[in-house]
Amino acid sequence: MRLRHPDGSTVHLAYCTNVHPAEDLAGIHGQLSGIAARVRNLLGTERLGLGLWLSQHAAADLLARPEELAGLRERLSELGMEVVTLNGFPYRGFHDEIVKYRVYTPDWADAERLRHTLGLAEILAALLPDDVTDGTISTLPLAWRTGWTAEKAAAVAANLDTAARGLRDLADRTGKTIRLGFEPEPGCIVETTPQATRLLADVDRDHLGVCLDACHLAVGFEEAAAAAGLGLPIVKLQASCALEAPPGSQDTLKAFDEPRFLHQTRSPSGFTDDLGEALAGGLPMGERWRVHFHAPLHAAPPPPLTTTAPYLREVLDALFGGPAPLTRHIEVETYTWNVLPGAPPDLAEGIAAELDWTRRQLAALGLKEL
Structure with a gap:
């Protein structure tokens, strides 16, 4: 969807297709004509925005077969859909039975992450609508925190320089500017927005910046206004909510302790890599917990649990409530629908x-749908 900000600029709203398990082109086309088409009809919108997730296999297939890339672009247009942003964080196997720490590999010290991301940029430049010249790609926050060395930091710095050069070259060749957003996440090398400001201070700001994920910010107990004013370009917002458990209610979180995804958990005094560790005594029960479990934006979980939807509203206000938007791409990223407790939802x-x-x-906030 496209919305007009009061300053006259266009803001793009999409949902992220990493909620779907398809890893190949046939599966992606099935997503478009199936669930995505239903979403568009239910919304009654002229254009449905997609934050497309392409596995390494699907991306390589599109790059190797230009006719498939052209066909995907044509199919999107036929279905009334558009792509201005990609989710480049998961590399492959995002819906395997167990993902957990594997989602952070390959990291930005690995040349394969660089190669894959620049390939995604080529694909996005080809998929952008005719009247759009700017695209964005979200990516992991450099690496998971363990195993970080000076040698790894040097490899990351070199790969980021190469990525920026590649994006500049792409802009020169195509007239399309693709920007890369590193997504702060609890437990990673870039865990918070202050860390992003420090560790990404010297990057090419015309092509590299941050992707703010509201769930991650909430788990970090970051102030919304401070996160919005971090001083780096905000390439994209991922609109997402964390789970929140008031003091003494943590037993109700057991239903959300599932084996596929990592659910970092934080209280005001501590942190665990996963929810199961917290429930086993890793965090004090007498404090409020926030859990990295992307909860539906519009619906509350069974009480006494809540979500951080009020915090997401604060983030939206900080980014879009001022005289100009601080980013123009919003991606609703609730990839956990299929692991929610209870009956399977109508996706x-x-x-x-x-x-x-x-x-x-x-x-x-004054934005109007176009």
């Missing part, structure tokens, strides 16, 4: 409800 209805919730929050 299209859930995604449509999240997008509608988000556009209503933006409308309250």
